[in-house]
Ligand SMILES: Nc1ncnc2c1ncn2[C@@H]1O[C@H](COP(=O)(O)OP(=O)(O)O)[C@@H](O)[C@H]1O
């Protein structure tokens with residue numbers, strides 16, 4: 001019976017998945033291909049796209065500023081992701097361990113910030129970190145920052161606010177995984193001689209590895225593409241690739257150049273994703289995935 | 293006391309539930325000890341205090357003379373077989389078994405050797421690299437046992453390890469557990485609500501009820517000389533008569549006044565005195581049933597009864613009888629002339645007879661015990677007694 005149904009499903013599979021396949025092709029792959037193609041077009045003086053093909057734009061990626069910006073984009077994104085995982089994993093653990101009646105409230109608390117506009121929340125950070133703001137004065141009074149220092153307009157501020165914006169996206173998939181985790185396994189590990197840390201590392205983390213993978217992707221990818229946060233709380237020394245793409249598009253009106261940068265970023269996103277997906281596949285291959 | 297494991301006045305409260313209520317208990321070295329009681333009576337809580345997952349509110353737990361009350365589970369030489377086995381789903385059979393020694397930082401080669409030995413012991417060498425969701429329930433239990441025993445614990449704790457298995461497998465694993473215990477010779481503490489499991493495996497049994505221990509003893513002691521009415525009703529079946537001590541006839545026996553019966557005598561091992569209100573408990577298989585009036589010796593009680601129901605069960609026949617106000621269960625073994633005898637049928641009037649030493653007097657049980665045990669009302673008219681409810685399972 002089950003086999004027959006499987007066969008039936010397999011025969012109909014192309015038809016069933018056709019709509020989503022078309023959606024994917026029309027709205028993601030075609031635009032991505034167009035962006036890649038435009039990178040090989042000349043720009044015209046009116047902000048449009050010229051005729052013919054050229055490698056001129058790609059050569060302009062040799063701008064000596066770009067390697068530093070690309071590198072900063074990558075390390076800020078990786079640091080954001082790492083900080084989010086570090087904060088979100090224990091949070092998810094404790095959320096999953098609280099009584100079932102309190103849990104929805106905690107989930108709500110994680111989601112509530114989304115009800116306020118993203119821009120408003122980032123402006124709020126500007127107020128909080130303002131040179132004349134209360135946090136700055138408090139830290140200065142404790143001699144933790146110099147009196148004339150600034151909490152804003154550098155990579156530190158960008159990192160802080162990026163972690164703030166991405167954290168809920170890391171918590172939710174980790175919580176979903178932790179909620180399904182069988183906490184009796186932790187007792188079994190303790191029973192077999194593992195201390196609390198070893199138990200967390202060797203039993204809990206492998207148990208929620210799916211959630212860890214999802215959390216990594218959903219924080220790393222948006223962080224790589226971010227430009228509003230560095231634009232608002234960052235300074236000239238903390239520009240990310242997203243800022244450059246915005247500048248090329250809106251200020252220079254050089255679409256081919258913006259496209260080339262986008263393509264570069266897209267590759268920076270695709271490579272780690274492909275890597276992660278391959279990793280997950282490999283795991284599923286030896287049977288791990290079936291347990292989920 | 294030279295007991296290997298000692299609970300000293302241990303209590304644990306959850307909210308207003310006294311899960312464990314002032315329990316003192318000694319378990320001997322190498323013993324197969326069973327904690328037996330209905331669901332919710334505190335068995336698991338007591339076991340978890342020995343494993344280190346639960347701290348008692350009061351009292352101490354000692355292992356080999358050392359106070360381990362405050363020791364975390366990873367520092368106790370105690371391992372547990374959990375009810376659901378709690379095998380690690382992200383590890384293979386081999387890696388599960390190797391978990392303990394690996395965590396203990398034993399050399400890799402040594403660990404591999406030990407694991408191979410364990411795999412051989414549980415006959416799972418061919419399944420060593422399978423994942424946990426690829427093996428059967430019985431195999432899971434064996435892996436759980438190997439994973440625990442490889443650490444050479446001083447005590448192995450088993451929390452209803454057979455509950456998840458079907459009947460056939462349960463019987464096989466029962467034998468396997470017994471063999472494992474004989475092989476490794478360490479102390480086993482086995483928690484179960486199934487009297488059959490406890491009786492067949494354990495050297496000694498502690499019967500628990502509502503957080504306290506009712507009786508500790510060898511299975512045969514628990515069955516033949518129950519000390520409380522709870523034990524009498526929970527272990528096997530029993531007929532209970534309500535009565536009052538009328539006269540202490542000699543050092544060992546009393547005469548009871550029980551409505552509807554004349555001059556019943558019973559064994560007095562608890563030093564009861566005239567006027568005490570008691571239950572007289574008589575096991576169904578201790579009563580003999582006959583058509584003709586039996587010889588009334590001084591050592592036998594005799595009563596008349598009417599047959600309500602006859603249930604032929606192959607190895608024996610179960611009779612439900614009505615005698616005075618009581619509904620009684622009587623089990624009769626068959627002899628080889630069973631087909632030639634005139635059978636006893638529904639509505640027949642019969643004679644009952646039992647030895648005075650087979651009747652035990654017990655304190656009257658509390659209402660709460662009745663609810664816990666689902667003791668069917670023995671007296672006709674107190675609710676509708678469904679005969680099957682008391683049938684041995
Ligand atoms: N963690 C807990 N929180 C609250 N009540 C509990 C907890 N653990 C056990 N109990 C209560 O304690 C009593 C004894 O439970 P338990 O030891 O699991 O019994 P058993 O193993 O004999 O079925 C039960 O009434 C149970 O509801």
Ligand SMILES: [Mg+2]
Nearest residue numbers: 332335336337
């Ligand atoms: Mg239990």
